[in-house]
Amino acid sequence: MAQEVKYEPVAQIGGGAYGTVYKARDRVSGQFVALKSVRVQTNQDGLPLSTVREVALLKRLEQFDHPNVVKLMDVCATPRTDQETKVTLVFEHVDQDLKTYLEKAPAPGLPAHSIRDLMKQLVSGLAFLHSHRVVHRDLKPENILVTSKGQVKLADFGLARMYSCHMALTPVVVTLWYRSPEVLLQSTYATPVDIWSTGCIFAEMFRRKPLFCGESEADQLGKIFEVTGLPSEEEWPADVTLKRHNFSPRSPRPITDYVPEICDLGEDLLKKMLTFNPLKRISALNALEHSYLMED
């Protein structure tokens, strides 16, 4: 309730099965904020344990004030009905996401040094989340904000987990294009999923269109294997329903066929990010030390 008093809604900027996102203005300071509401089911045990932990984690990360993570300014829980509580998170508002940023870039696309700079910031934000045991899980150009000064800020982490726990029955349409093979195969997953998404986004910065545009889980995997080749039987996770023989054998194609503008070092990093086996995929901390990102 307090939010409605303190902030004046300006426009709805997003929405989904889990709740809505508003751009709003602080009535006192005039500052713009993004209000994200998540509806959580409150049973007779009050606010779910997972929500309490997720929000507490966001608050904890906030204390580190990392430059590449969007600022969480306020949190509030208000009852909607007996069964439902609305958790509202107030974030700093950044006008532009990476998707718009790429669309707005003039004709030949972003210059190589801008891409490197964006990647550096993106990976350092990710290294921060991962070293605090946070997996973003839904990294995509829409969730990566770019300020007018070119500062990258990761957004919407934690939120993903908050609603996925309680929205099991609601078909949440989430884009498949940045999902890692282990997620698509419904195998176990951890921080490497974010690195896969980062690889896809890295390629997209050059291409200005997504790298793998699948229409279903299987189709998405097929599109991935067209580029990376079909992984060997040993690499295929054991505990999954989709079997390797469901896919036609393919050999890898040079990634430069898809991203011709990329330099050699960039190509090397991209390949290390788009490695099928999550255990062999480069970590965010190691990526920060990769020659491509170390160059000026």
Place this chain on the structure above:
Amino acid sequence: MAQTGFCDSKALLDLHKKERRVPLRTWANSCLPKERCPPAESMERWEMVPKAEQDSKWVRVPLSAEEGIILDYAQMNTTHADGPKEEAMLRCLHGLQDLRILVPSLLRHEMELAMDKLGLIYDRTYAWDIFSDMMRSQLRDTFPSADLPNPFTENTRAILVDWLIQVHEVFHFSEESLYLAVHLLNRCLRQIKVSVASLQLLGVVCLFVAGKKEECLLPEVSELCYLMENAYTKHQLLRMERRVLCGLKFNLSHCPPLHFLLLSASIARCSNKMVWMARYLLELSLLEGQCVMFLPVQLAGAALRLARLVLQEPSTPESEAAWCISSTIHVGSEATLLKIMQILAVAAARARTRETRATYIKFSTADTMCVSHHPALKGAPCLLGLTSMQT
């Protein structure tokens, strides 16, 4: 989700007591202005502790410089070297310059082992980062003053905490939950406006929220209400939960002093008995209103030192060396430590006869090596130069 067999939980609560305590709620309603702080005399005594420290040292544990976490031996020696004895010692240490370089890396290594042993880390490479983060983030866990807003008194708080310690035991929550719950309570008392009538409800909600953060198994709301003799409805409890979470802005992170204690004790290779004694003394600090002004690492350091002093275990060169390495963790000025040790010593000496004795009873069992019954505790204040009059 919830544990079963709670229908007789109130009986469980009273397990350790001979006589049944008046329900807290009834008590809370009738306790408005009664202030039972330690007598003024003893307060003066405590102030006799060298004033010069003024504690600028502990308020600001260096934020960014990692070196600030470790005591600098050389510097210490130069500032304190005034007698010929110290000078000789200093010359001797001078030849051991390597020691200065060696100690931090030894501590790092020991810290990795200790954190691993306590299951605080998944990956040893992050051990020192996590410890540095603990040292920094604990700065947010203290309060500038022990004063509570009206009408709450130190005594009100102590009785509530004592009751929470019993409830906590009934639910078999982890120690982390208890320290977190009391920390949340301390913050809520200062940040949220609650009436005396809902104080007990606030306490239970703090424990419930702490449980949500730390535990896998939670009691049902109705069980919590039952423990409060159904003085509040489930609806009231859940409304208080929202108030607490919003009031604290979901800031639930807390660096429990217990972690510092266990880490130091593990590095110092303390005996089981000493660890239990220190844990007992540390838990007593939850009841002492003044302790909210100290850093978790200081409370832990003081509890461990006092335990060592009380138990007087025979030392070996190995145990001395381990203690020295552990002591290089920067816990603040000697005067601050002494002040905390005095508070804890007085608390331990009168624990048996106090009204709030859940901790005393909890640590009197064989599982905890009966540390609260240790005969030397009665004389603990004397060991620190306080006369028994003040106990």
